Amino acid sequence: MKRSVPAACCATLLILLTSCGGGSSDTGTAETPTGTTGTTGTSTGTGTGASSSTLITLDHGGFTLQYDCSAHTAMRYEYTLDVDTGSAARPSAFTLDPDLPAGCAQQTSTSSYASVMPGWDRGHLVTSNHMDASAALIARANHMSNIVPQVSTFNQGIWLDAENVAECHRDLAPVQVVGGVVYDDISNDHFVSSHGIRTPDWFWKVIVTTDTSGATRAIAWFIPNRPMLNTLDSYLVSIEALEQQVGADRVGLGTLPLAVRQSKPASTWALPAGCGLG
Template structure:
């Protein structure tokens, strides 16, 4: 399948937004982040998630944000304000939690996707951060205008796919390991295991510059047959 990457990092009006605990690669014309990147250490935070969504005050002059922070479901039922950088991963401080609720970190996600398989992927990082430091990298793929329900109300298209890569290490050996998923943004998705691919395969699908992860060829070739089992005594909350 040939995928049109309308969110290419090579686009002219793309900026890097460095927040307290994460980084976004943001397309000012699409009003959408294209990629996110952050590292998690042992979870010691407990900041509460805000109830509101906010325009990003860090967008430079001439860089457009979404028109509104109101719920996508108020326009078309069955769509959530989906986080790219997981809100729960940002509980180190009230500021990080608020930044995760900036609309620059939000895109339309099908409710079944957002509240199901996306949470499962988020929980892998949440649980493994207490075993060893975890790096989370992810992004979006836009390639079909037929579901762009929110252009008029919010100024953002609807992504067809979300991808996520988790990198960590074995605590006893220090050996690096990785897992990646490329998941369709629909309600009728299956289990996480169905969408596993290697970083190398992900680069082939969405582009090397889009993924932008510098690790060894051996790590890029890793492709677990199943999603990592969550460590014992894991509490994703």
């Protein structure tokens, strides 16, 4: 059965979304993995190794993934951003993740999803532009453990808009970004045979920061992975409502004040004047 979703998530009005930075079209190439063991990321799970049913935490230095070895996908991601000083270029190739422990399965191919089904991108969970502090870090953001199938117009439109909110507000105060995916519909699982991964049906993202007075504030979205979506405002939810959708443990923000978790901004935060999206 499908999950109940906020009424706002049913909007399917077509709009033109202008992209000025952050995410991009899926133009990267596939690369044959070397099979070497990575030395920069660490993983923790239950027991001494990851079995096919183990949910592990994969620490890539600048971001962490809660990774489901049996589903070959990250279920949750988290990272914190400070003032943007990075300029490392995004790699042209996608790679399998050498830091996953033995026995933890991942996608079987780095090839584009569009080669199987046109109109789909290799979409980042952790935004590559947010990981441009070093070449090594942005390369880890291009591992397939951080990549899932996204509708191209979703990836290059509304998802990019959400990425840009964090990218701009990081220059005002430190920003915590938490997000993840929800799988609840098999009808769009086009890439199981080719890549070994189902297609996420919902994406959620929370941004936590402080205002000019130092008070904590947060914004959250719950967005369907579909074309022809409305603006970000249509998918705003409170953290408390998001917890009801995906589980409070999965969201992992229970230490925030209740008032912050119950609040929902009237509209998506405006991008500060002069924000650079590079």
